[in-house]
Amino acid sequence: MLENKYINFDKYEMFEIQKTFKTRKLAGTSEVVTQYEYKLAAFFKVKHAIALSSGTSSLHALLYAYNIGPGDEVILSPSAPVMSALPILAVGAQIVFVDNTKESFGFDIDDLKNKTTKRTKMIVSVPMWGYAINSGEIRDYAKSQNIPFIEDVSHCHGSIDEGKYMGTFCDAGFFSTQERKLISTGEGGFVITNDDKVANRLIEVRDFGKPVSELSRFPDHIGEYGYLFGLNFRITALSAAIGIAQIDKLNKKIESRTKNANRIKESISDIGWLREVAIKNESQPNYYAMLLMITSEDYNNSSVGKRLFDSGIVSDTYRFKIKPLYKMPIFKKFASDCPNSESLLRKIITLPTHEGLTSDDLALIVKSVKSMEANV
Ligand SMILES: Cc1ncc(COP(=O)(O)O)c(C=O)c1O
Numbered sequence: 001m002l003e004n005k006y007i008n009f010d011k012y013e014m015f016e017i018q019k020t021f022k023t024r025k026l027a028g029t030s031e032v033v034t035q036y037e038y039k040l041a042a043f044f045k046v047k048h049a050i051a052l053s054s055g056t057s058s059l060h061a062l063l064y065a066y067n068i069g070p071g072d073e074v075i076l077s078p079s080a081p082v083m084s085a086l087p088i089l090a091v092g093a094q095i096v097f098v099d100n101t102k103e104s105f106g107f108d109i110d111d112l113k114n115k116t117t118k119r120t121k122m123i124v125s126v127p128m129w130g131y132a133i134n135s136g137e138i139r140d141y142a143k144s145q146n147i148p149f150i151e152d153v154s155h156c157h158g159s160i161d162e163g164k165y166m167g168t169f170c171d172a173g174f175f176s177t178q179e180r181k182l183i184s185t186g187e188g189g190f191v192i193t194n195d196d197k198v199a200n201r202l203i204e205v206r207d208f209g210k211p212v213s214e215l216s217r218f219p220d221h222i223g224e225y226g227y228l229f230g231l232n233f234r235i236t237a238l239s240a241a242i243g244i245a246q247i248d249k250l251n252k253k254i255e256s257r258t259k260n261a262n263r264i265k266e267s268i269s270d271i272g273w274l275r276e277v278a279i280k281n282e283s284q285p286n287y288y289a290m291l292l293m294i295t296s297e298d299y300n301n302s303s304v305g306k307r308l309f310d311s312g313i314v315s316d317t318y319r320f321k322i323k324p325l326y327k328m329p330i331f332k333k334f335a336s337d338c339p340n341s342e343s344l345l346r347k348i349i350t351l352p353t354h355e356g357l358t359s360d361d362l363a364l365i366v367k368s369v370k371s372m373e374a375n376v
Pocket of ligand 1: 053054055056057081083084126152154155175176177178187188189
């Protein structure tokens with residue numbers, strides 16, 4: 001099956017793993033984790049990168065870092081995956097679902113304004129499959145209201161918007177490095193931020209709340225447990241070692257995925273019912289996957305996804321049976337009117353573009369799409 005997954009590990013990852021292995025220090029407190037963080041911060045041109053055990057734990061840690069809990073509201077779009085919503089439940093906060101724009105995973109700004117209340121303590125946007133959204137607009141609004149703006153850029157390693165890396169527009173951006181992602185460490189995640197206090201608090205939260213610097217609320221108790229809350233969200237040194245090799249591969253991966261996406265795009269340009277989603281001005285997707293929009297009422301994404309699946313091609317939208325989060329039992333109580341999200345999630349479909357695809361694979365993808373008749 002052709003999936004949105006390619007394991008791009010070779011002698012470079014093996015070299016870093018062996019080097020780390022020889023240090024006999026494999027825990028999250030290893031120097032290798034610090035080296036990985038320096039390399040991430042340099043790549044993204046930010047002050048701090050904090051490596052954590054997953055994308056999910058990155059958001060969980062951020063919610064603690066911003067002191068969010070019962071009685072607080074966190075804004076999210078219903079098009080986000082469950083992983084971007086579950087940590088909000090974990091800290092006992094309420095989710096407020098804000099509608100998407102008509103053709104993107106960004107927020108409808110009017111709905112965002114209407115649904116902001118005195119209890120709104122965080123706005124979390126989730127740009128999907130590596131495509132830019134209206135992050136600048138969201139940031140300006142969040143700033144005007146003094147609300148922290150966090151982006152779940154788990155799909156967006158190396159995607160560019162307005163000349164900057166996605167994840168650097170907001171107060172803190174977090175990434176997953178689970179094995180499907182463009183920087184992959186098997187399991188893992190990291191946060192990037194220019195905010196010294198948030199970075200310091202994340203370091204405390206990931207290590208049982210232990211104060212680590214004079215920026216702590218308890219600067220006189222550096223290294224002592226029991227003053228601040230935290231859990232164990234550390235990444236292992238072996239995962240960090242893999243990450244060190246992966247950062248160097250990112251640009252090449254994006255180049256190769258962009259070529260594949262362009263080839264698919266050109267080959268299906270004569271199809272009337274399907275086109276790539278609009279790419280925001282001054283942005284460049286990383287092609288984590290290719291995101292297409294069904295433009296004819298004669299087609300719907302579940303049957304197109306099924307037809308692709310039967311030809312050996314797995315679309316993420318089909319695999320995950322995407323639907324608005326509030327249609328799932330555990331998020332039902334937060335249901336809210338989001339017509340754009342509902343329509344978007346019925347019309348989009350993804351195709352794999354990863355660097356492991358051969359010319360024959362790309363030809364199969366194109367052939368399968370082109371073979372679909374109306375009323376699919
Ligand atoms: C958009 C998004 N956010 C968050 C996550 C959670 O990341 P992790 O699996 O590393 O916990 C994922 C995982 O696939 C994701 O796709």
